[in-house]
Amino acid sequence: MEGLRQIWCQQHRSLSQLLFLRSISSKIFVKGLAFSTTKEKLAEAFSEYGNVLNVDIVLNKAKNRSKGFGYVTFAKEEEARKAQMAMNGKILHGRVLYVDMEPNKKPEKSSFDKATTDG
Numbered sequence: 001m002e003g004l005r006q007i008w009c010q011q012h013r014s015l016s017q018l019l020f021l022r023s024i025s026s027k028i029f030v031k032g033l034a035f036s037t038t039k040e041k042l043a044e045a046f047s048e049y050g051n052v053l054n055v056d057i058v059l060n061k062a063k064n065r066s067k068g069f070g071y072v073t074f075a076k077e078e079e080a081r082k083a084q085m086a087m088n089g090k091i092l093h094g095r096v097l098y099v100d101m102e103p104n105k106k107p108e109k110s111s112f113d114k115a116t117t118d119g
Helices: 002-024 039-049 077-087 111-118
Strands: 026-031 052-060 065-074 098-100
Touching: 026 077, 039 052, 039 065, 039 077, 065 077, 077 098
Parallel strands: none
Antiparallel strands: 026 065, 026 098, 052 065
């Protein structure tokens, strides 16, 4: 009985550590991927800059191939920032990469931009 309890505690601890790591991790957006780039190859290319927790390549389901972009999740934000700076503009599998820290955030218009578009 004690052995089962220890195994359960170890598994529970691992799960809580994983959830903690996910909460402080940082995801970057990678565009310009070759259709031949796999999750493993992408993880290998970015692992030089830190602990890669997850790689997602977005697929075109109709053609059953990559759409040419994906996401790399690092354990730490500083690792993601280092990878973004180093890999942005680099060539991977014959294609130039575009790497961004916040893919969904649109830049806000400055007061100058608002004044020129409003009148």
